[in-house]
Amino acid sequence: MNYSIILYIVGKVMMLESACFLIPAVTSLIYGEHEGMAYLIVGAVSAIIGYLISSKKKFENVFFAREGFVMVALSWIVLSVVGAIPFVLTGEIPNMVDALFETVSGFTTTGASILEDVESLSHTSLIWRSFTHWVGGMGVIVLLLAILPMAGGYNMHLMKAESPGPVVGKLVPRLRDTAKILYLIYLAMTVIEFVILLFVKMPVFDALCITFGTAGTGGFGIKADSLGSYSYAIQVVVTVFMILFGVNFNAYFLLLGKHKKDAFKIEEVRWYFGIIFAAIIIITINIRGYFENILTALNHAAFQVGSIITTTGYSTTDFDLWPQLSRNVIIFLMMCGACAGSTGGGIKVSRIIVMLKSVFQEIGYYIHPRGVKTIKMDGKVLEKPVLTSIRVFMLTYIMIYVISMFLLSLNNFDFETNFTAVAATFNNIGPGLAKVGPMANFNIYSYFSKLVLTFDMLAGRLELYPMLLLFSPGVWRIGKDK
């Protein structure tokens, strides 16, 4: 185990976070709020600690997948703990477990909140909450890779540990350039959304917060009814951008390059839009009686579908009140999630496609017992190790799901609440149904349950294995005798 590199990366992450604290600090100045001081103090302390532990000159540059996984998991935990402290210091969320839940929910782009009254928060803390979505969306390690000149080909292990999806590839030969391109696309799309929101007359502060939340597919609103009280124009813009941020970023890279047509041929992206389209139609027909006309129904259906499949978690209406069919579609979308290589969470469309193909392959084996059929994605054969890892991912996913539900049942809530609470946090969505529906919050749970859900959020964002590896004793024993 290469401890020196782990410390180095964690230190750099702390320094990066203290830089991020400048945003709430500046906001605090603009609005003349005193909460900014807390952020500045925590930022300064975190910068100093980060500098001290990462300034050690001699560190081993060679590391492997296990270190990559551990580094990413540790970085995210440190990131969340440090990010939570200002909430406690300002007294807005006095309890540390609550503050941690809120911050993890931010960084993992979940958007689940324990706050009873969001509107009472200071602008400073509101923008920090939303900004954690933006940083967590594309990943803090990816950001680090983009700005930190690090030699060696081992950084790929870091990228793989943080990026969502079954297969993580590079866009260009150099990893650092890949990370830069990803962040540039991300930044450009964020700016475009912000400008369009201003154009449809959204207040600047609101537009900024909502854009951060959309880009990272997070879902923290700044109003009690999420996006319900904004105009239709704003809701439509946010719908479109939520769906766009759920697309595999490889597609945007292809769009920028020479082979523009290939972007429309990515199998996952086609399925993604297919699912969205089908879900919108079903829900619109199902809920048309609940609204004054079909267009309003369509708007609400599209917004909720886009919000849930991309695991954003904004809402314009209380979909917990919808008929059962629509609620079931919503639950399916929660599990399905966005495309791999996007900022969204969930199981990911590509995994769903591969699982479906596996089922058909298995049926085929009963018809032709000696038949040989390979599973293909985008015209390329999926190798056995990839298939195995996807199947094991699903198993692990279900196991963590079941254990979490089991632990939540201590609260003695109904099945639907617990089931969707895990779905909403594990898939990084935000709102669930019933007691944790879009107009409710997670404060009903005990501190123990909140910690379980916090773990689920981190495990879901980092695609299970980094968090599991962090708690396996074996990983810490490697090379200890040296």
Place this chain on the structure above:
Amino acid sequence: MQIIIVGCGKVGSTIAEQLSAEGHDITIVDTDEAVVKALAARLDIMGVTGNGATHTILEEAGIEDSDLLIAVTESDELNLLCCMVGKKAGAEHTIARVRNPEYSQDIGFMKKELGLAMTINPEYAASTEMARLLRFPSAIEIDTFGRGRVELLEYKISEGNILVGKSLIDVGRNIKSDVLICAVEREDEVIIPNGSFVLQSGDIVSIVASTENAKDFFKKVGCNSSGVRDTMIVGGGTIAYYLAKQLLPLGIKVKIIEKSYERCEELSAMLPNAVIIHGDAADKDVLLEEGIEKCSSFVSLTGIDEENAFLSLYAKSVSNAKIVTKINRIAFDDIIEKFDLGSMIYPKHITAEYIVRYVRGLQNSVGSNNVEALYRIIHGKVEALEFYIKEDSGMTGATLEALPIREGVLVAGIIRDGKVMIPNGKSTLQRNDSVIIITRITGMQNLEDILK
């Protein structure tokens, strides 16, 4: 003609023998001295020992004065290099054998950029022959020309057929099939018809069409065109791959039985719509499990002739399938033919046959600079000429309707970037196209001769 053949394997020696017998001057080149000597002693030809891709050896073989260089060694890359060197050193035309499927989609590019007159892929050629056998019922005869790329389907119009009494314009209007009726045999005469020509019963029409269109056409005229519905292929080699590739788009279900698991995976990746079975076809149960009794065609393509023969005999005994058998060795053909093995395909024979046909086409065109090749088709009564358009002229750019084309002349095919197109009135000619003309008028020298 002066012809140099590089590579004296089975194909090389077969070609040398046939072309020498047809009166060409042959020089063979091979690295194996014993083979060269043996062949040079048996046939009236010259032999050079050495690497045929080197300039020195080709010069020794007389490349400057040669009309044609044929490279048929075992290696694709060597054959291509050989043709490139040969072309630069002065060979008029070059032919290379390229069999690797990875190169097959580059053939058009290679022909254009490397100046190859023809490439031949033995496995592909064999699979094309097989696909022809499976695609059409026996009522239809098939003739090919234009280096095997253009197919002529002959079909006899019987009493009561809906085509009887129709003019060709009516045929086009009523049947709405994109086919070209390019010749009609009536009694002993062959006619190149125009639009007002009226068909009678007893006529044998020759049509040029793409496979899909031809199928459609035969269906509409009531000729039971359903060749086969499905096929079971035993042995998943390159021929099986090419065959499946040709049959699948026609809606024929393909099932391939292959022994090696790795090869099965490869095939499954390359042919997602085919059913790939991992098993030993020598095991009767495998064949029965996969429904050999019900299949409508059976193709045995394993690497062992004896196995193919037995498999075909077994298939014949349990089913009514159309049987195709691949035979590699030609030595015992007289005995093999006594068995009822259905249609037999000899890949090496086909390769040699294609090349020899091309050389004949080339031979016919000697003396004219503009005719690329000349074939005599329909029992030698009609000429099919291939012209290459080197530069823009009055004929390029205009639609065929607008060109004043002579009576009895038909533009039957346009070859652009290695692909054959069946022209209609709206088609245009472009630079670098090869144009195939069918005519009864002899002595055409230029493409302009087809105009009034």
